[in-house]
Amino acid sequence: QVQLVESGGGLVQAGGSLRLSCAASGRTFSSYVMAWFRQAPGKEREFVSAIRWADSTTYYADSVKGRFLISGDNAKNTVFLQMNSLKPEDTATFYCAARRWSYSNRVSNYNTWGQGTQVTVSS
Numbered sequence: 001q002v003q004l005v006e007s008g009g010g011l012v013q014a015g016g017s018l019r020l021s022c023a024a025s026g027r028t029f030s031s032y033v034m035a036w037f038r039q040a041p042g043k044e045r046e047f048v049s050a051i052r053w054a055d056s057t058t059y060y061a062d063s064v065k066g067r068f069l070i071s072g073d074n075a076k077n078t079v080f081l082q083m084n085s086l087k088p089e090d091t092a093t094f095y096c097a098a099r100r101w102s103y104s105n106r107v108s109n110y111n112t113w114g115q116g117t118q119v120t121v122s123s
Contacts, residue, residue, distance in 0.1 A: 010119070
């Protein structure tokens with residue numbers, strides 16, 4: 001059984017940085033795509049970024065491109081999301097998700113989710 005555990009959320013001022021971690025366990029993830037989504041109160045869950053383990057190809061939503069950086073540590077089965085130049089509109093619960101083989105930015109295409117970590121950016 002695949003498990004994902006996020007950490008690293010918190011409260012930060014606008015312009016600040018945070019690094020989220022997603023530790024994966026339960027199987028070998030070399031064929032997986034690992035992604036970050038976020039959900040703000042009253043809004044739908046939306047794609048943020050993803051990385052394909054096999055070749056480290058990365059993907060970003062336009063809203064975070066140039067500010068966020070996704071990376072992975074294969075040896076530790078951990079994915080990181082470095083978030084810089086944070087804005088109040090980045091406030092949300094951030095979720096780690098996993099799916100096999102191919103990239104997708106659709107919530108419905110991911111069948112494994114973490115519990116989420118809260119990120120709050122004050123103005």
